[in-house]
Amino acid sequence: MSKILVLIPSRLSATRLKRKPLLKIDNLSLINHVYRNAVKAKIGDVYVVTGDKEIYLDVKRNGGKCVLTKQKHRSGTDRIFEGLKNLKKKKIKYVLNLQGDEPLINISDIRCLSSQIIKKKQNIGTLACKIENKSDFKNRNMVKVISEKKLINNSITSALKFYRINNKKIKNTYHHIGCYIYRVSMLKKIVSLKQTNNEKKLRLEQYRWMDNQIPISLVLAKKKPIGVDTLKDFKLVKKIMENKF
Numbered sequence: 001m002s003k004i005l006v007l008i009p010s011r012l013s014a015t016r017l018k019r020k021p022l023l024k025i026d027n028l029s030l031i032n033h034v035y036r037n038a039v040k041a042k043i044g045d046v047y048v049v050t051g052d053k054e055i056y057l058d059v060k061r062n063g064g065k066c067v068l069t070k071q072k073h074r075s076g077t078d079r080i081f082e083g084l085k086n087l088k089k090k091k092i093k094y095v096l097n098l099q100g101d102e103p104l105i106n107i108s109d110i111r112c113l114s115s116q117i118i119k120k121k122q123n124i125g126t127l128a129c130k131i132e133n134k135s136d137f138k139n140r141n142m143v144k145v146i147s148e149k150k151l152i153n154n155s156i157t158s159a160l161k162f163y164r165i166n167n168k169k170i171k172n173t174y175h176h177i178g179c180y181i182y183r184v185s186m187l188k189k190i191v192s193l194k195q196t197n198n199e200k201k202l203r204l205e206q207y208r209w210m211d212n213q214i215p216i217s218l219v220l221a222k223k224k225p226i227g228v229d230t231l232k233d234f235k236l237v238k239k240i241m242e243n244k245f
Contacts, residue, residue: 004044004114004181005092007083008034009076010100012052016141016229021055021100023228025238028062030228031055033103033241035064041107043096043114049083074195075205077180081191084184094118095187097180101228104237105179109221114181116156122217123186124209125156128174129221136175140164141229143204145176151220159216162206177221190214 010021010031017023021031031048038046048059051071059066067086073079080097096114098105109127117125128145136142143164149157150172162176182190190209198207206216228234 003091004094004096004118005084005087005089006038006041006044006046006096006098007080008038008046008048008098008100009073009079009083010048010050010052010055011071011079012054017231017234020228020234021050021052022058023234025103025241029058030103030234031100032059032062032064034098034100034105035059037103037105037107038098038110041110043111045089047083047087048100049080051079075208077182077187077205078191081187084187092184095182095184097182099178099227102178102225103228103241105177105225106221106223109177109223110179112154112221113179113219116154116219117181117217120156120217122156123183124180124190124214125217125219126159126180127177127221128218129177129224131173131175132224134169137166137169137173141227141233143176143178145174145218146170147172147174147218151218153220153222156217156219159206159210159218162202162204162210164202164204174218174220175224177225178227186214 014020022029048066051069056066056068067083069082113127145159146161147157193208196208196211226237
């Protein structure tokens with residue numbers, strides 16, 4: 001398998017849930033739970049990438065690897081690209097961008113994404129899973145994606161559109177999981193592009209790529225993770241995780 005670097009962007013400036021990365025579950029911060037989950041996946045070296053020294057020190061204090069970047073970035077993708085440059089690692093072919101607020105993401109799904117994208121020589125890939133509840137279509141915290149074809153196991157298709165809210169169900173619509181893998185050459189290209197109106201308006205960085213005719217491949221995830229966007233989400237994730245121990 002091509003050499004992969006796993007980078008987890010993290011910042012303290014999220015507005016919906018203050019200081020989210022450092023909130024504790026079973027006496028360990030959220031960002032460190034994500035880091036440890038990524039290490040368990042055994043895909044490649046794992047680093048947290050942050051512009052906040054508090055996060056940097058917390059990760060290092062708990063035995064993790066972390067790299068500092070400038071504090072402000074347009075997106076998580078821009079942040080991990082700076083992290084990649086700062087690390088100066090050679091022979092990296094792909095970068096996996098794992099969200100710092102999804103400690104329950106399934107390890108098998110991460111492995112499946114990386115193996116499918118590399119096997120089929122794609123430039124950018126991401127995960128999506130089935131939507132079980134109709135109410136999710138009106139949940140703006142859950143990003144939806146419309147695929148060109150029905151998603152099936154061990155196969156890929158193309159993303160046609162991403163959106164946050166819609167009043168009706170659209171064929172081949174899935175819950176987008178914010179985990180990406182990029183070929184390094186493509187990562188260099190997309191961070192050089194200007195933000196598009198769609199990216200700014202919808203707050204979805206994927207449109208910077210799609211508006212520049214860069215396709216995004218979709219891989220089916222078998223399990224739906226619970227992203228931590230609000231205090232309610234955090235309490236639910238905390239309850240689930242602490243009941244495991």
